[in-house]
Amino acid sequence: MSRKKQKHDEHVNLERWLVSYADFVTLLFIVFLILFSMSAVDAQKFQALKESFSDITGSGSSLVMPAPGSTATPTTDKNTGKTKTKNAIAAEQERFEEIKEKMEQYTKSKGLDKSVMVNMDQNGINVTFTGAVLFANGDATLQPQAKKIIKDMFPFINSINNPLRIEGHTDNVPIRTAQYPSNWELSTARATNLVRYLSEEYKIKPERLSGAGYGEYHPIAPNDTLENRAKNRRVEIMILSSKAAEADAQKPQSKK
Template sequence: MGRRRSEPEKAPNHERWLITYADLITLLMIFFVLMYTISNVNAKKFAQLSSSMSQALLGEKSGYFIGEAQGPLIVDTEQAAAAKTEAANMEDALEKLKKYIKEKGLEGQVEVGQEERGLVISLKEALLFSIGSADLTPEARKVVADVGQVLIKMPNNIRIEGHTCNLPINTSRYPSNWELSTTRATNVVRYLVTQVGLKPEVLSATGYGEFRPIVANTSEQNRVKNRRVDIVVLKSVFNIAEPGKG
């Protein structure tokens, strides 16, 4: 059998690189379009978040940090309004209590102020109890009732915290400062519910013994400051830490 005659070779195509080049340009264009789109979305979301947080925390309208992005707020305007109302209620209660303390001459026996967790009314032991006792004195009942009337319409959770100094106690009724501080807090809760009319579901009692002093227990003057019951009106943001609250 004879050899097949070889076919003539085709001339090389010198323009094939154009196809690869066109594909590369197309991919690069798509890449930059995606990067630009992602960049714009993030900036818009960040701007919305900045504005929303400003409204929620400051209770006022503020500008965007990035650009002039528009769109629905991440933090609902109703939540911002609720936070503003709560802050106003706290401030109103604070001013009423300050006025009450001044009118009744209770400076040094009752202190009130705002902390990050909420409104704190601190009642000193000398006003509320006899030494080593958890029974409210007649004067204490009147003061607790008056304070309760200021707080009764507030929807916030209220925590009653009992505190002692570091002097030990060991009686048949109170083996340690844990029992004494807890019983004092519980008695204040009971009085607020039964005599003032606060809702029991917003109240809680806890005893810290001598372990949450506000000053060092290095003198009797300091120990007097540490022996106290704090009424803490918690901001609603802390509801998540309360059982059954969201």
């Protein structure tokens, strides 16, 4: 009896590898099935596969990768508190390109492309008004022609719900008046007046707006000719990208 029992145990041990082999083949089949599904981008079929796999293993949501073209790694937008994905950021960039193109078409059609420049980088869209397009020299009151230009460009500026930052700049010619003792006050007044105008006239939410004056200290050209000084006398409307807005939100705020 003991010899028969020993032979029976040996027989069981020899066949046990089949269980592991069957598990391995099953898992290998699932892997190739997943790879095949990923090669043919079909979100519905992929979701069905994912659900079926989840039913089998009980952990499909953690083992099956997201379907191609589906939502990618999420990032949090500090400015709005909403979650943006890589795909959403790419869509935002594409939207920026469309807005930039429309703005450029407008400035060219109105003959403003020499004094109103539209640029785009990773921080968003920067609309630069140089010379006396918006403000007369030494003044911070919006001119009538400025209001017309802003009215025409507002649909483009406001076609995406991103933060707007207004920056005022001057040339290096000193100003000393009772209202503007220096270029600091002049550049800041121009920025804040435009911020207030956009808020009051076009009902842009104040939370989206910010303004800053930089005086003469951020020139884009040498202050050596009348033409170059006109370039430095500028106001910039910046449509911030989500990434730039998040970076702004993370900057330490001054304590009152």
